[in-house]
Amino acid sequence: MIDFLNYLINGALTGLLYALIAMGFVVIYRASKVFNFAQGELVVFGGYMVWWTVIQMGMPLWIGLPVAFVSAAIFGLMIERIFFARLVGESVFSMVMVTIGLLILIRGVVLVMFGPQVRAFPMVFPIDPLIFGDILISRSMLYGGLLTIALGFGLSWFFNKTRTGLTMTAVAEDHQVAMSMGISVQRSIAFAWILGSVLSTLGAMVHLSGRSINMLSSDIGLAALPVALLAGLESLAGLLLAGVLVGVIQGLASAYLDPLVGGAIGSVFPFIIMLLMLLIRPTGMFGWKTIERV
Amino acid sequence: MSDLPKGKHAEIVLSASHLLLKFGGIVALNDVSIDVRDDELLAVIGPNGAGKSSLMNCLSGFYRPKAGEIRLGEHSIRGMGTHEVAARGLARTFQGTHIFSGMTVIENLMVGRHLHMRTNLIQSFCHFGPAVREEVAHREAVEEIIEFLEIESIRHTPVGSLGYGLRKRVDLGRALAQDPKILLMDEPMAGMNTEEKEDLARFILDVREAKHIPIVLVEHDMGVVMDLADRVAVLDFGRKIAEGTPKEIQVDPAVLKAYLGEGVA
Amino acid sequence: QVTYNIAGIADFTGPFADIMKDTTACRRGVVDWWNDEVGKSLGVTLKVKEYDSRYDVAQVASLWPGIKAELNPIAIFGLGGPDSNALQQRLPNDKIPLLLGTSGYGFAWKSDSWVFNARATYPHEAAGFYAWYQKKMGGAPLKVGVISSEVSPAYVDIHKGVERFAKDNPQILEVVETIYTEAQPTDLTQQVNRLLRKGATVIQVFNNTASVVATRRALQSLGKSNIPMVVSAHNGLLSSGKALGDLNQMEGSYEVYGMAIPTEDPTTARAFFEKLRTQYKTQANFTSPCMMGLAMSLLTVRSVEHVVKAKGPAGVTGADVRAALQTNAFPSEQTFGVLPNIKFSNEAPFPTSGLAVNIGTIEKGKYKLAGENAPVPNVNKW
Amino acid sequence: MELPVLELNNVEVLYSEVILAVKGITARVPKGQCVTLLGANGAGKSTTLKAISNLIRTEDGRVTAGSITFDGTNITGANPVDVVRQGLVHVMEGRKVLRHMTVEQNLVVGGHMGSGREAKERLDEVYSRIKRLAALRDRTAGYLSGGEQQLLVIGRALMSQPKLVMIDEPSLGLAPLMVEEVYGLLSDLKASGLTLLIVEQNTRVALELADYGYVMESGRIVLEGPSSQLKSNEDVREFYLGLTVEGERKSFRDMKHYRRRKRWLG
Amino acid sequence: MDPAGIFATSYRQDQSLIRTRNQAIALLIFVVALFALPMVAEVRSVAVMTSMLITAVVILGLQINTGLAGQVNIGQAAFMGVGAYSTAVLASKLHLPFWLALPAGGVFAALFGLIFGLAAVRIKGFYLALTTIAAQILFHFFVLNLPQKWLGGSNGITLEPAELFGFRFETDISMYYLCLVVAMIMIAGGYGIARSRHGRIFAAVRDDDVASGMMGINVVRTKALAFLVGAFYAGIGGGLWAYYVRFVAIDQFTLIHSIWFIAMIIVGGMGSITGALIGVFVIRMAQESITSMGPALIERIPFLGGDLVFAAMNIFLGSVIAGFLIFEPRGLMHRWNIAKRSYRMWPYPY
Numbered sequence A: 001m002i003d004f005l006n007y008l009i010n011g012a013l014t015g016l017l018y019a020l021i022a023m024g025f026v027v028i029y030r031a032s033k034v035f036n037f038a039q040g041e042l043v044v045f046g047g048y049m050v051w052w053t054v055i056q057m058g059m060p061l062w063i064g065l066p067v068a069f070v071s072a073a074i075f076g077l078m079i080e081r082i083f084f085a086r087l088v089g090e091s092v093f094s095m096v097m098v099t100i101g102l103l104i105l106i107r108g109v110v111l112v113m114f115g116p117q118v119r120a121f122p123m124v125f126p127i128d129p130l131i132f133g134d135i136l137i138s139r140s141m142l143y144g145g146l147l148t149i150a151l152g153f154g155l156s157w158f159f160n161k162t163r164t165g166l167t168m169t170a171v172a173e174d175h176q177v178a179m180s181m182g183i184s185v186q187r188s189i190a191f192a193w194i195l196g197s198v199l200s201t202l203g204a205m206v207h208l209s210g211r212s213i214n215m216l217s218s219d220i221g222l223a224a225l226p227v228a229l230l231a232g233l234e235s236l237a238g239l240l241l242a243g244v245l246v247g248v249i250q251g252l253a254s255a256y257l258d259p260l261v262g263g264a265i266g267s268v269f270p271f272i273i274m275l276l277m278l279l280i281r282p283t284g285m286f287g288w289k290t291i292e293r294v
Numbered sequence B: 001m002s003d004l005p006k007g008k009h010a011e012i013v014l015s016a017s018h019l020l021l022k023f024g025g026i027v028a029l030n031d032v033s034i035d036v037r038d039d040e041l042l043a044v045i046g047p048n049g050a051g052k053s054s055l056m057n058c059l060s061g062f063y064r065p066k067a068g069e070i071r072l073g074e075h076s077i078r079g080m081g082t083h084e085v086a087a088r089g090l091a092r093t094f095q096g097t098h099i100f101s102g103m104t105v106i107e108n109l110m111v112g113r114h115l116h117m118r119t120n121l122i123q124s125f126c127h128f129g130p131a132v133r134e135e136v137a138h139r140e141a142v143e144e145i146i147e148f149l150e151i152e153s154i155r156h157t158p159v160g161s162l163g164y165g166l167r168k169r170v171d172l173g174r175a176l177a178q179d180p181k182i183l184l185m186d187e188p189m190a191g192m193n194t195e196e197k198e199d200l201a202r203f204i205l206d207v208r209e210a211k212h213i214p215i216v217l218v219e220h221d222m223g224v225v226m227d228l229a230d231r232v233a234v235l236d237f238g239r240k241i242a243e244g245t246p247k248e249i250q251v252d253p254a255v256l257k258a259y260l261g262e263g264v265a
Numbered sequence C: 001q002v003t004y005n006i007a008g009i010a011d012f013t014g015p016f017a018d019i020m021k022d023t024t025a026c027r028r029g030v031v032d033w034w035n036d037e038v039g040k041s042l043g044v045t046l047k048v049k050e051y052d053s054r055y056d057v058a059q060v061a062s063l064w065p066g067i068k069a070e071l072n073p074i075a076i077f078g079l080g081g082p083d084s085n086a087l088q089q090r091l092p093n094d095k096i097p098l099l100l101g102t103s104g105y106g107f108a109w110k111s112d113s114w115v116f117n118a119r120a121t122y123p124h125e126a127a128g129f130y131a132w133y134q135k136k137m138g139g140a141p142l143k144v145g146v147i148s149s150e151v152s153p154a155y156v157d158i159h160k161g162v163e164r165f166a167k168d169n170p171q172i173l174e175v176v177e178t179i180y181t182e183a184q185p186t187d188l189t190q191q192v193n194r195l196l197r198k199g200a201t202v203i204q205v206f207n208n209t210a211s212v213v214a215t216r217r218a219l220q221s222l223g224k225s226n227i228p229m230v231v232s233a234h235n236g237l238l239s240s241g242k243a244l245g246d247l248n249q250m251e252g253s254y255e256v257y258g259m260a261i262p263t264e265d266p267t268t269a270r271a272f273f274e275k276l277r278t279q280y281k282t283q284a285n286f287t288s289p290c291m292m293g294l295a296m297s298l299l300t301v302r303s304v305e306h307v308v309k310a311k312g313p314a315g316v317t318g319a320d321v322r323a324a325l326q327t328n329a330f331p332s333e334q335t336f337g338v339l340p341n342i343k344f345s346n347e348a349p350f351p352t353s354g355l356a357v358n359i360g361t362i363e364k365g366k367y368k369l370a371g372e373n374a375p376v377p378n379v380n381k382w
Numbered sequence D: 001m002e003l004p005v006l007e008l009n010n011v012e013v014l015y016s017e018v019i020l021a022v023k024g025i026t027a028r029v030p031k032g033q034c035v036t037l038l039g040a041n042g043a044g045k046s047t048t049l050k051a052i053s054n055l056i057r058t059e060d061g062r063v064t065a066g067s068i069t070f071d072g073t074n075i076t077g078a079n080p081v082d083v084v085r086q087g088l089v090h091v092m093e094g095r096k097v098l099r100h101m102t103v104e105q106n107l108v109v110g111g112h113m114g115s116g117r118e119a120k121e122r123l124d125e126v127y128s129r130i131k132r133l134a135a136l137r138d139r140t141a142g143y144l145s146g147g148e149q150q151l152l153v154i155g156r157a158l159m160s161q162p163k164l165v166m167i168d169e170p171s172l173g174l175a176p177l178m179v180e181e182v183y184g185l186l187s188d189l190k191a192s193g194l195t196l197l198i199v200e201q202n203t204r205v206a207l208e209l210a211d212y213g214y215v216m217e218s219g220r221i222v223l224e225g226p227s228s229q230l231k232s233n234e235d236v237r238e239f240y241l242g243l244t245v246e247g248e249r250k251s252f253r254d255m256k257h258y259r260r261r262k263r264w265l266g
Numbered sequence E: 001m002d003p004a005g006i007f008a009t010s011y012r013q014d015q016s017l018i019r020t021r022n023q024a025i026a027l028l029i030f031v032v033a034l035f036a037l038p039m040v041a042e043v044r045s046v047a048v049m050t051s052m053l054i055t056a057v058v059i060l061g062l063q064i065n066t067g068l069a070g071q072v073n074i075g076q077a078a079f080m081g082v083g084a085y086s087t088a089v090l091a092s093k094l095h096l097p098f099w100l101a102l103p104a105g106g107v108f109a110a111l112f113g114l115i116f117g118l119a120a121v122r123i124k125g126f127y128l129a130l131t132t133i134a135a136q137i138l139f140h141f142f143v144l145n146l147p148q149k150w151l152g153g154s155n156g157i158t159l160e161p162a163e164l165f166g167f168r169f170e171t172d173i174s175m176y177y178l179c180l181v182v183a184m185i186m187i188a189g190g191y192g193i194a195r196s197r198h199g200r201i202f203a204a205v206r207d208d209d210v211a212s213g214m215m216g217i218n219v220v221r222t223k224a225l226a227f228l229v230g231a232f233y234a235g236i237g238g239g240l241w242a243y244y245v246r247f248v249a250i251d252q253f254t255l256i257h258s259i260w261f262i263a264m265i266i267v268g269g270m271g272s273i274t275g276a277l278i279g280v281f282v283i284r285m286a287q288e289s290i291t292s293m294g295p296a297l298i299e300r301i302p303f304l305g306g307d308l309v310f311a312a313m314n315i316f317l318g319s320v321i322a323g324f325l326i327f328e329p330r331g332l333m334h335r336w337n338i339a340k341r342s343y344r345m346w347p348y349p350y
């Protein structure tokens, strides 16, 4: 029973971490209609910025982290400047495909800038877990989870209620229409990438705190993918529910099923849940329904 | 030509009875029944949002009505997928443009011939003998339509770069290429000027003359409707509020109030 | 002076890029040394040319025919799975041996091979450790928790082999559970806690450095830093310690492999490395990846030596090198203690008899040799 | 004629580097007036509007010659965002609402430029001008009927307090009553001082509202003049209004095949 | 498109791919050149060409599925893997001859693809694209965790060289010819499908699946068919690959491979068979010249070190792809068409 509770709680927290990473996808999607294949790479880059400021430059956390976030934001802006500024007006499809190029490109950049070695990631959250009786909760995961919940609701409010947020949502609907209304698609895309970069850095911070980073850390992007699709690519608050769902099921599956089958069945579960859900609701739990009128 | 021999309109080709269609709280169709008879042109009119397109969509199998029955010839087509309905001989054109914009005009029309083509995948893969012969045969049929619609010069143009009017013409051509038993047209003349409407009206008349296909026409231009239609059905808020010859409809008070507005002839 | 080529396959941009620098530098160093001190007098010069395979079978497969045509090499330096996967089947035709510093795999355990691992398989090395450690701990069967991953089939091969060994030798160890992680695991506290509750007294992490770090952190956060971990050459104590911040964090853990342990102690291997560094400008750290580089290249140059001594400097072929590898024994002195005594047989692509492993540990923050030449018990194919 | 707000000078537009869709047109829209652009399908009317707002660049087109001046500034090839900022809004063909957003959200987005308070005021203003929208405010725009969508896009354009609104085929696919409603709204707007440039196929209503008209054919302007003059032009009467020489409406059944061949050019 | 002044005089002519004598001659020369390549070129080029031919088969499938039918597929490597594994299992365990094992591999891959084809009926757009990533995950999981006896698990499967009429395809050159012939058949078939009724309904479904249904096209079947054909090609490519390397393992068919495949059709141009071939050629060329430039660079500038040089190469490759998209989002084929069009119009600018 206690085991079960443990898996439940920690599964949920892992799920929230996925949700945080997936938030990077969704924010970029929600402000530019571009699905970013290079999300994992953004996480790695953000993570390396934290490593660079705190470990390499030896800044204390309270300086290092803000510097890292600002650098990540600048990186996001640079991506927009170099790659997307010229593409405004072209099809969204090309933009999405550019992110595939970015994926390969950022890998190279990370390799050249930071090398391939596994590096120590700073201890952003204290390592000792919170212990309630027999229940054990990692602090980084807990604080990260709380942060994710706050961000999920905050960003959801921003995109659905504020004027600026709605303006960006308009870009996600249709670039041409947005332009005809005088909305700067370019600015929206820039904002998307800045926010996406910063969120990814945050994600890296929670994910890697006290552990290690190298370019393989980008795999978390893939793990977060089912969460984004399950929630629906337009939904921010929905990510929280989707994340918890995926996290809990995955946690329980790997605790109870992995030993049984002698393989990592837990890791395919998120994809199976995602597939099933999409077959029932083709745009995820909370995504925009396709409006088809003839 | 202006007066079709009335005696021919005996057989009911397409009939819909007591259709009910809802979207959430909105009742798009409420107990609507229509019959289309052999060789007639039935016009459906009504204000925006009255449910005209919804009716067309029910007839062509795109929407599934909650209740009611649709028969094409002898068979019930209710609950069939769009492609099954099409295979039974129903063709339609679209409100707005739903044309295959990445393909050329010829290709669009050839898609219309799809129903009549038989080559299988393996023959396509090999692409000689029967496959090529079939392509050529159907290409000839398509060329006839191209000639008929006078779009020879844009044969090889991708339709994505055509203007609205030509697209609509291609849309009609594609439906004709299906050799349908009945043709539904949803606002074919929207976005055309009078001259072009005249062209299209001519085509519609020619189609009827040459092929004797019954047509259901949704149109807002009253001139067109009154001139071309044998009968007119009027929808408003999902209900059929009137049905009759153009002359009857033109003076029907309910229609005047809901659709035409006072003073418009 | 006759020049012969060696093809060097490396992974500079793939998943093992992190250890490549030391490995390639050290294998170059050996060739430089050998050319200077041995080859010159024999009338033979060796030349290495390096290619990036991204640790990708497809890349190796499409690279190789070209390399072969361009260099006509007499041997290949490889680095692991993809190289042997891509080339295993065709080397008998090409007649060029492939040498690897990594351990062998179950799937490559076939007779009459053209691929040669300087070390037995990872499960062999693990078995050597467990036999040694069990004796050290007093003889009761060990309870081992395994952290592994399915991201690479190589990892699966390793834990399958260890599980099989445990089943065959219940008196030595029991695997309490195998936990599967990602390439960069998220928090492992929960999973490690489960292993501990199932009674694990050692935790084996043979997959990658990130997993070592995550496991270590989990142990620390559970307040169980005293539980030792055992790691392998490609995710050894030094690199893991570095990734954890400092070596202290790996206090009490072990690494095991059938090569010398790169400690500060004045071993012969160390002396040889120092010589490479000072005389031959080898820019590398003295680490287990370097040791892998030394191992494969020393075996190669010694084989070439055998060939040249037997038939003279002219006309050395890959087949000759392979024959020399198979027929000669390579006593530890010939490899400056980097490898134990090595003798290949025709049954397997790695040495199978008289196996021994070395065990390194961290004691009071110092990297040390804990066990030397610990014998490897019999490991059955899995 | 009054001072023009918008002036096109010999504008040429090229699509995909090969298709010359507009072949040098010169036109002017005086302040406070309503100008209409008529012409057959594919004549290049929409292209002209897109060239003005420079949305053409999203369709791989560009202005290759000539200049477009709005309110004294040259806006040829300007960023569409700046064009709107200067007060020129383009309501595109086909009722392009933001389909997944509500009516109110559509409007709010339309008013994204001013301050929050201004936007609120304008929202109220639009609601009071277009009463129907107020009742629909929480409905998803994609599910509105055609007429409602048309009102919405016009309302949305008003949210940015434009000086000039270009509307592409506002009557497209609208029922007669709805056409009246939309044109009622447009004439209201004109009365309140807004300058309008309207592309229309429904020549009768357009000429009713407009002060001046241009007729385009194959990328060129072939006829222009005050609307009263155009209304009485024989060709316009025949081809655009569908009237016989005697001023009666021709029946669509009586069309003779050869008559369709007549074209001004080519 | 014909040069100015040349017109088709029959529909058959209008539809054929090769329309002038010059074109026929050019094609002939090209084919002869391909057959003569091993005699003139160095071994490395032959090996590179072999891998290009195998990739070309896989990419053709992706082009039909993604470019033509519009179903973006990021799991093509998994489909290829299924083909490779099936061929390997059939050849090594059931001792099927090459000429049976290869198509059978294609069939198995097609069946696997079909699952996603059916999913495509409901799931569309990005959602579908990302769903196909699941193919990658599931393939990986099942190969590793099904009983080792079936698919070799982590061991992979080795197989004997292909054998046809007693001839063993062991050498690089014989393998090249084998791949060339298979690839030419598949390419011809690709052109056949693309311009036949099937190719048209694929494109119709891509452009507007609602309207397609009303034209009498069974959209469900068509999408499934697109995946089926795409995966079949992948499977044939996978089978060739299995015979080429003679060892299949799970890590030969990963997500990254799928992503590179997508990159190839982007660079070549979506929707065109010729474009797909160009894409394969350009990307593979870039990769190959980079991997062969690397060692040379390190020799010239030793202090850079392999780690830096090769990492920098990634930046270069990524930029090539991104650059293509920025400056020619519609791919090289589009560029080529524009060039052809202006050549037709010459000397008039437009």
Ligand SMILES: Nc1ncnc2c1ncn2[C@@H]1O[C@H](COP(=O)(O)OP(=O)(O)OP(=O)(O)O)[C@@H](O)[C@H]1O
Pocket (backbone or CB within 6 Å): A292, A293, B023, B026, B027, B028, B046, B047, B048, B049, B050, B051, B052, B053, B054, B055, B095, D143, D144, D145, D146, D147, D173, D175
């Ligand atoms: N897919 C749908 N989902 C929700 N509501 C719909 C859908 N399709 C139509 N409706 C609603 O049903 C009603 C009837 O719409 P329909 O399109 O049939 O009208 P119409 O008579 O064709 O109008 P128009 O003349 O503008 O084309 C409208 O209120 C519309 O909003």
Ligand SMILES: Nc1ncnc2c1ncn2[C@@H]1O[C@H](COP(=O)(O)OP(=O)(O)OP(=O)(O)O)[C@@H](O)[C@H]1O
Pocket (backbone or CB within 6 Å): B160, B161, B162, B163, B164, B165, B166, B191, D015, D016, D019, D021, D039, D040, D041, D042, D043, D044, D045, D046, D047, D048, D059, D093
């Ligand atoms: N995106 C495009 N690419 C290439 N050519 C185009 C494109 N859009 C329009 N054209 C061409 O430009 C010409 C003018 O088109 P435009 O849409 O401006 O006509 P229009 O006068 O608005 O017609 P309609 O009344 O049908 O809307 C047409 O011949 C059309 O084929």
Ligand SMILES: CC(C)C[C@H](N)C(=O)O
Pocket (backbone or CB within 6 Å): C016, C079, C080, C081, C082, C102, C103, C152, C154, C155, C206, C207, C234
């Ligand atoms: C465990 C292995 C995946 C790593 C090792 N370097 C090899 O490739 O052989």
Ligand SMILES: [Mg+2]
Pocket (backbone or CB within 6 Å): B052, B053, B054, B095, B186
């Ligand atoms: Mg309608």
Ligand SMILES: [Mg+2]
Pocket (backbone or CB within 6 Å): B164, D045, D046, D047, D093, D168
């Ligand atoms: Mg237009």
